[in-house]
Amino acid sequence: MATKTIARPRTPVASEETTQDPADLLENTLSQLEALLWICHGEDIDWCSGDGPRRLDNLLWLAAEMARKAGELFQMSEKARRGAPETGG
Template identity: 55%
Template sequence: MPSTPDPARRIFLENKLEQLKSLLWCCHGDGNRWFEDAGPKHLDNVLWIAAELASEAAELFQRCEGEWSTQA
């Protein structure tokens, strides 16, 4: 994760969350159920991507939250 100023971190966090939202929507967003037919290798990889995006977003949020609490 880049060490960047606060406004850039906010944009980075928003981008990660939007990526995660789109990825999860593609998996099951409109009930198309293609996710079930993708096969175990692809399912594992998609879940791995989603987990990494969620971890990166959570880590960035915690770093930002720490900065916000020191500014208050």
């Protein structure tokens, strides 16, 4: 049975205590954007060879990063909602 592969950034993710170099953040974002635009072309994409696997890895990384950010935003909104005073209707 195949093992599950989870996409992850090629560079270490910055923790809250440390900040990542802006040049690294830009390079990461450009790699993700390039992969996204590459699949939008859609014609004759070979996901098994050439640039395909690297582009797919970057797309999965982008999706995982967006899901993580969405989770963080949800947690922040829940804390704000719980901290907001209740208003009667």
